[in-house]
Amino acid sequence: MGEHAKVFHKLGIGRLHGLLSTTAFVFLVSFVLIAAFLNWMQIPIIQGSPLIYISRNTKKHHERVEVPLNCTHAALQGRKCPKNYPNVFEPEESSTKTCPDYFRWIHHDLQQWKTTGITEDMIERGKSSAHFRLVIVGGNVYVEKYKRPFQSRDVFTKWGILQLLRLYTGKVPDLDLLFFSGDEAKIMKRDYQGPNATVAPPPVFRYCGSEEALDIVFPDWTFWGWAEVNIMPWEDTLSAIKKGAERLKWEDREPYAFWKGNPYVAEHRLDLMKCNLTDKFDWNVRLFHQNWTKATQEGFKGSKLEDQCHYRYKIYTEGATWSVSEKYILACDSMTLMIKPEYYDFFSRSLVPLQHYWPIRRKDKCRGLKFAVEWGNNHTQRAQAIGKAGSKFIQELLTMRNVYDYMYHLLNEYSKLLKFKPTKPPKARRICVESLACPQKDLWRKFMEQSIVKSPSNKPPCELPPPYEPQAIQASVHNKEKMAKQVEKWETVYSNKQNDKKRWRSLI
Structure with missing residues (x-):
């Protein structure tokens, strides 16, 4: 056997000689020889491609074997915890x-x-x-x-x-x-x-x-679903809210502040309900009582979180303590009006007022909400930016990973x-x-x-x-208090101007 034939034989292609035309065979042999040379030189066939390499040092990827939930009788017979899941990272x-x-x-x-x-x-x-x-x-x-x-x-x-x-x-x-x-x-x-x-x-x-x-x-617990109120696991809920927010442009949304929830879990929520629209006065808010018993009976038709992004502003208020609604409200890209919280969850301490949300003081909250909406409707670009920043924080930093x-x-x-x-x-x-x-x-x-x-x-x-550092935490707390007081000053100036207008009209 000739030297070339020996090479072909080692490469496993000698038997193809009789099956191919001379031209095709020469082309195939040339390609294999070039590939073998590049392999010896450890040069990729296509530069810049991480997928097509002929190299002795190419890392072998582990196959990601999926192990779904298996509740068949055979899988559980004799033991409730089958040992069919990988145990090494x-x-x-x-x-x-x-x-x-x-x-x-x-x-x-x-x-x-x-x-x-x-x-x-x-x-x-x-x-x-x-x-x-x-x-x-x-x-x-x-x-x-x-x-x-x-x-x-x-x-x-x-x-x-x-x-x-x-x-x-x-x-x-x-x-x-x-x-x-x-x-x-x-x-x-x-x-x-x-x-x-x-x-x-x-x-x-x-x-x-x-x-x-x-x-x-x-x-x-709601990151894996809240079955009692039909709130899906976080990835599905977040995706649904994002799509819901895209249905209506911010400028086309209702120019009011929206809240829907159970007001009977805390006194400060009952106090919030006093800000609702009446025949005599409009505080620029639209508040709705969420009756979970009725919602359950009706199949949660009017309780989908993705359908609650049609207002320019959304209100966050705590329940008995903190509320799981915080992440859902922030995800909507409406400007969040956050009534000063007393509690925090694992991510909320990094939220910044006037960047991710608009701060509302607990006392005289009706007046604060009315001013926030007035300010937002007169500074639409800035209001939209705050809403989008809060939503971006949730969408990008609060992933399940x-x-x-x-x-x-x-x-x-x-x-x-x-x-x-x-x-x-x-x-x-x-x-x-x-x-x-x-x-x-x-x-x-x-x-x-x-x-x-x-x-x-x-x-x-x-x-x-x-x-x-302790100094950084103190500075963060001080900065949040400073911005909240700044908003209160703006609110006071606005209120005084409104009162002056009323006095002027009364004189006329």
Whole structure:
């Protein structure tokens, strides 16, 4: 066999000689020889293309095998938690992306335990303040329930944590935490600070925080769906709101401030209802009572969040504490009129007044709302810019990937504070996606199927930024107060001018 024939034979093409014409055969051989040469030189066939390489060093990509929810009898027979999900985290990319600034608050929320650490005794003392205890050991999740929570908050919170473990499988550390899924604050600063404080506070996770409390802020259950009121998981809801906002241009929307909700959960909401349109006066607001019992009976026809973007301005007011409605209101690209909140969730501390929203004081809120609408209708470009900035913050920085990354970094930093090795509590039971989702029906099951993480991430979480310096936090608080007072001054000047006009008309 000749030298060329030997090469062809090694390349596996010698037998093609008899099947091809001489010209075609020569072309094929030339191509193979060139490819072999480029392979030896490690040169890509098409410059700039990351896909078409003939190289011995080309990295073999891991196949992303999807593992959907499997509730068949065969899958669950004999065990409620099938072992068919990957248990090793093998990202194909390295992390070069820094997390959004609101991740910096993680350090602040855990600051109370930086010096003492977290002991088993603290966990035991905090059990009376929690609805459940959640322990992760070796990637398995165990839950011990203490109280019956409101609706399905605890179920979807646990579901969210299970999705985190599926997204970053094998990466979430062992930990032991307490969770309160109600509204009121549980761990108050006044009980654990000062000369009379004798013990360190127990760490309790909760959906919101305040300046008076030490609760650790965690993303709320609605990111995976709120079945009782037919609010879909966050990705679907956000997409629907975005499409709803695009139906009507800002300048074509109703030139009033809109709010719809249950006013009976808090006194300040009942106070807000006094600002509604009457036969005698118009405060430039349109307020609607959301009757959830009636909405449920009617199939939630008039309760879709994506259908509530037809006003230029939307009002955010807290409920019993903070309200999950905040993210939905900001996402609409209408200028958000935020009645001064007393509570915050995990992302809202990075919102800036007059950049992402318009601040409204709690006292004399009717007058403040009327002025805000008047100002916006006379400064339409600036009002639109504030609305779009708030919406952009939600659309770009509050993605589900960032929600999961926040959860990961919060739990990872929390685990570093533990002074003991987490173990399964005697009364705890193991949970997994199958044990939580398979018994569910209707919307509960539907939302879990929509929000399930089917395969591990191919990239690691974003990089956690450093904590805020105390001076930066003080400056931020001072700046927010300064801008709120500036708005109050504008409002006062406007009110005085209106009164002067009334006096002038009375003289005429």
